[in-house]
Amino acid sequence: MKITVVGAGGNVGSTVALTIAQRDFAKEVIAVDLEIKKDDKSFFPSKGRALDQWQTAPVLNFDTRVRGTVDYEDTANSDICVITAGLPRKPGMSRDDLLSANMNIVKDVTEKLVKHSPDTIIVVVSNPLDLMTYVAWKASGLPATKVMGMAGILDTARYRAFLAEELNLSPKDIQALILGGHGDSMVPMPRYTTVSGIPVTHFIGKEKLDEIIERTKKGGGELVGLMGTSAWYAPGAAAAQMVEAIALDQNRIFPCAAYLDGEFGLKDLYVGVPVRLGREGIKEIVEIDLNDEEQELLNTSADHVRQGLEDLKRLS
Numbered sequence: 277m278k279i280t281v282v283g284a285g286g287n288v289g290s291t292v293a294l295t296i297a298q299r300d301f302a303k304e305v306i307a308v309d310l311e312i313k314k315d316d317k318s319f320f321p322s323k324g325r326a327l328d329q330w331q332t333a334p335v336l337n338f339d340t341r342v343r344g345t346v347d348y349e350d351t352a353n354s355d356i357c358v359i360t361a362g363l364p365r366k367p368g369m370s371r372d373d374l375l376s377a378n379m380n381i382v383k384d385v386t387e388k389l390v391k392h393s394p395d396t397i398i399v400v401v402s403n404p405l406d407l408m409t410y411v412a413w414k415a416s417g418l419p420a421t422k423v424m425g426m427a428g429i430l431d432t433a434r435y436r437a438f439l440a441e442e443l444n445l446s447p448k449d450i451q452a453l454i455l456g457g458h459g460d461s462m463v464p465m466p467r468y469t470t471v472s473g474i475p476v477t478h479f480i481g482k483e484k485l486d487e488i489i490e491r492t493k494k495g496g497g498e499l500v501g502l503m504g505t506s507a508w509y510a511p512g513a514a515a516a517q518m519v520e521a522i523a524l525d526q527n528r529i530f531p532c533a534a535y536l537d538g539e540f541g542l543k544d545l546y547v548g549v550p551v552r553l554g555r556e557g558i559k560e561i562v563e564i565d566l567n568d569e570e571q572e573l574l575n576t577s578a579d580h581v582r583q584g585l586e587d588l589k590r591l592s
């Protein structure tokens with residue numbers, strides 16, 4: 277199993293690479309980034325971070341070989357590619373403000389990846405997530421089942437972590453689902469939130485749950501406010517979990533940005549829905565029942581993504 281991570285000289289990409297290596301299911305991780313020129317000197321962040329990560333192998337106990345490069349030939353025949361290349365947002369920005377800067381980066385990176393790995397599976401992380409996944413799909417020429425975006429696992433993890441803290445319960449026991457685009461209009465689903473199979477509403481009142489839902493929707497922005505740039509530990513871990521599910525054909529069900537062709541009444545866009553992930557990529561979109569209120573919230577979130585697609589087409 278060969279896995280490539282692009283943007284691996286940066287925060288999210290390097291976390292994805294190290295998390296995959298630590299889980300020890302892949303033969304190698306190829307970490308790609310740009311050569312950075314500064315004051316007549318050249319720096320190679322992907323090579324530096326990969327070397328540093330490989331030197332953790334004897335201590336952290338893994339065999340996965342992490343190699344840094346700036347050359348896409350080294351990525352040839354990758355089974356899975358993760359794209360984290362692009363700008364992160366700064367305080368005061370929305371994810372959509374990254375559209376014009378990141379669309380060309382994601383297109384360019386995707387074309388280079390598929391040139392050397394024509395049958396690969398692509399997991400997109402760059403923001404704005406649902407739009408960048410669409411860009412990667414179009415640029416790749418791959419079937420939509422092989423191009424997907426990471427956001428739902430992260431958003432759900434934030435929701436689960438907030439609930440675990442509030443209820444003084446283990447985060448391991450909290451199962452939950454968030455649908456929709458990766459933005460403030462995402463749709464946390466209390467009806468599909470349980471603690472070891474028990475509906476979460478057994479443990480928490482509506483007012484407190486609504487507070488947690490609101491905090492979750494703005495969870496990325498909370499971290500940008502604290503750090504001046506966006507998060508990387510939980511996003512990196514979430515992307516690595518998708519890679520593991522694909523690599524090991526685990527048939528796990530996760531919320532991921534998937535291309536919809538009529539499912540949930542939505543068409544020709546990428547948006548977060550539950551999918552079954554395995555060796556071929558998205559094996560199934562799990563079309564759960566939504567009540568009228570949930571469907572309306574999903575439609576609003578999808579409308580936001582659709583508006584972004586219009587902007588994308590205008591800028592292309």
Ligand SMILES: NC(=O)c1ccc[n+]([C@@H]2O[C@H](COP(=O)([O-])OP(=O)(O)OC[C@H]3O[C@@H](n4cnc5c(N)ncnc54)[C@H](O)[C@@H]3O)[C@@H](O)[C@H]2O)c1
Nearest residue numbers: 283285286287288309310361362363364401402403426511
């Ligand atoms: N989907 C999510 O849930 C989620 C979560 C966190 C971050 N993100 C997004 O992930 C992206 C990366 O965030 P970060 O914090 O790691 O940023 P970062 O600045 O730390 O890293 C980005 C890296 O991309 C590299 N890069 C830029 N253009 C490139 C190109 N053409 N080819 C190869 N590498 C290139 C940069 O050199 C840099 O090292 C951002 O767009 C951010 O918004 C998404």
Ligand SMILES: O=C(O)C[C@H](O)C(=O)O
Nearest residue numbers: 365371403496497506507
């Ligand atoms: O918030 C961001 O800009 C990064 C990412 O989408 C996140 O949710 O952490």
